[in-house]
Amino acid sequence: MKVIKFGGSSLASAQQLTKVLNIVKNDNSRRIVVVSAPGKRNTQDTKVTDALIAYYKAYKNGDDTSKNQDWIISRYQSICDELGIPGAVMANITKNIRELASLPITGNQFLYDTFLAAGENSNAKLIAEYFTENGINARYLHPKEAGIIVTPEPGNARLLQSSYAKLSDLSNLSETLVIPGFFGVTENDDICTFSRGGSDITGSIIAAGVHAELYENFTDVDGIFSAHPGIITDPKSITELTYKEMRELAYAGFSVLHDEALLPAYRADIPLVIKNTNNPDHPGTKIIAKRTLPGRPVVGIAADGNFTSLNISKYLMNREVGFGRKVLQILEDFNIRFEHMPTGIDDMSIIIRNRYLTPDIERFITEKITETLAPDTLYFEKDLSIIMIVGEEMNEHIGVTARAANALATAGINIEMLSQGSSEVSVMFIVKTNQEIAAIRALYAEFF
Ligand SMILES: Nc1ncnc2c1ncn2[C@@H]1O[C@H](COP(=O)(O)OP(=O)(O)O)[C@@H](O)[C@H]1O
Numbered sequence: 001m002k003v004i005k006f007g008g009s010s011l012a013s014a015q016q017l018t019k020v021l022n023i024v025k026n027d028n029s030r031r032i033v034v035v036s037a038p039g040k041r042n043t044q045d046t047k048v049t050d051a052l053i054a055y056y057k058a059y060k061n062g063d064d065t066s067k068n069q070d071w072i073i074s075r076y077q078s079i080c081d082e083l084g085i086p087g088a089v090m091a092n093i094t095k096n097i098r099e100l101a102s103l104p105i106t107g108n109q110f111l112y113d114t115f116l117a118a119g120e121n122s123n124a125k126l127i128a129e130y131f132t133e134n135g136i137n138a139r140y141l142h143p144k145e146a147g148i149i150v151t152p153e154p155g156n157a158r159l160l161q162s163s164y165a166k167l168s169d170l171s172n173l174s175e176t177l178v179i180p181g182f183f184g185v186t187e188n189d190d191i192c193t194f195s196r197g198g199s200d201i202t203g204s205i206i207a208a209g210v211h212a213e214l215y216e217n218f219t220d221v222d223g224i225f226s227a228h229p230g231i232i233t234d235p236k237s238i239t240e241l242t243y244k245e246m247r248e249l250a251y252a253g254f255s256v257l258h259d260e261a262l263l264p265a266y267r268a269d270i271p272l273v274i275k276n277t278n279n280p281d282h283p284g285t286k287i288i289a290k291r292t293l294p295g296r297p298v299v300g301i302a303a304d305g306n307f308t309s310l311n312i313s314k315y316l317m318n319r320e321v322g323f324g325r326k327v328l329q330i331l332e333d334f335n336i337r338f339e340h341m342p343t344g345i346d347d348m349s350i351i352i353r354n355r356y357l358t359p360d361i362e363r364f365i366t367e368k369i370t371e372t373l374a375p376d377t378l379y380f381e382k383d384l385s386i387i388m389i390v391g392e393e394m395n396e397h398i399g400v401t402a403r404a405a406n407a408l409a410t411a412g413i414n415i416e417m418l419s420q421g422s423s424e425v426s427v428m429f430i431v432k433t434n435q436e437i438a439a440i441r442a443l444y445a446e447f448f
């Protein structure tokens with residue numbers, strides 16, 4: 001049995017849905033279909049999830065929501081009309097979308113998530129009906145019925161491991177199941193979503209739950225490219241990647257697959273493939289435990305912006321037992337996670353995502369560290385980007401970092417910091433954000 005997930009770009013219009021129908025019909029083993037909400041039909045368009053966010057904000061502000069409702073409903077309506085899907089589904093979707101604006105606002109931690117989940121939930125109902133009308137024995141299944149029970153963390157749900165017992169039953173059902181991605185239910189029956197892009201996570205969880213032979217993730221590109229297609233013209237596509245390589249690349253900006261989506265498949269040893277709905281005969285990119293084809297040392301180059309470095313120095317820092325722990329404890333007290341921590345003898349830099357910092361938080365951290373550890377200097381360095389070169393075979397090649405550093409130097413790019421973990425799956429360069437694109441291009445030219 002295969003679990004197949006279609007992203008919003010594959011479900012944005014009636015034309016896309018006809019491709020989806022053919023893909024599912026073409027292979028009898030594609031028995032569980034996980035769907036996102038309709039995505040953008042063109043670059044100017046709005047994703048239904050983003051329209052639901054606007055609807056939520058209007059409702060919360062007490063504004064008139066009828067225009068928001070009408071726009072969302074018309075997205076589904078036009079797909080139904082073009083595909084000739086019977087009216088009952090649309091009546092149900094319309095009612096659900098309108099009823100969101102009667103949910104309690106105060107004391108409702110899950111209101112935002114409930115609005116957002118309506119995008120995938122409506123689409124799954126529509127698609128199940130479309131499949132049924134076209135000869136597939138299909139059934140819509142709500143994540144609660146499927147058994148996706150999650151932690152009560154709005155916008156950031158995690159699966160409860162106990163869910164797997166029930167999820168495995170899905171493999172015994174005779175129909176082709178259509179399950180909305182992106183959300184689960186808490187033990188108290190509240191709707192709770194994963195983080196944005198989280199339908200990929202649903203697909204992976206279900207693939208692991210039913211011990212699928214393959215998790216197919218369909219999107220709008222021929223698999224994963226070795227660098228972002230918006231930055232490098234016509235980048236090389238990757239035939240095979242290991243879970244570890246993909247994890248590093250997804251973390252550092254390869255938005256094609258959510259970085260949390262790998263874990264369930266990885267733990268259950270389910271291979272993944274990223275394929276193109278618009279070109280389904282292309283083999284795409286396979287993600288597996290161990291590469292079967294000879295690879296190159298660097299398989300991909302990823303980058304992500306919006307980082308700040310907290311730079312601390314103190315003469316003889318290396319002699320002060322517990323210095324690092326105390327700094328990290330202060331960050332933990334502010335509930336701030338750190339991403340990387342390059343260190344010197346008398347200095348340490350802690351790389352933090354900008355979203356965790358505000359001027360007030362930075363001031364509090366400065367005061368607390370100054371009071372506790374009396375550093376010589378402490379400052380927040382802004383506008384940083386991380387660039388990662390990734391490849392499991394790097395550790396078998398001498399001089400990869402030297403080549404990368406040389407390529408950056410030749411392009412006139414200053415490396416602010418450099419970090420390489422012991423596993424040598426990736427080397428990370430930190431550069432100023434205004435040099436991020438030039439850095440990716442220089443590294444791509446060197447390694448591909
Ligand atoms: N390295 C990469 N390889 C392929 N696609 C990438 C890469 N980095 C970013 N992308 C972007 O990811 C997009 C697909 O992901 P996403 O928007 O989540 O699609 P979907 O709507 O199918 O879920 C592609 O259209 C592409 O622009």
Ligand SMILES: N[C@@H](CC(=O)OP(=O)(O)O)C(=O)O
Pocket residue numbers: 006007008009036037039047049050119181182195196197198199200
């Ligand atoms: N629709 C949600 C979840 C998702 O995974 O969407 P997509 O598959 O289109 O990235 C979002 O936009 O975040």
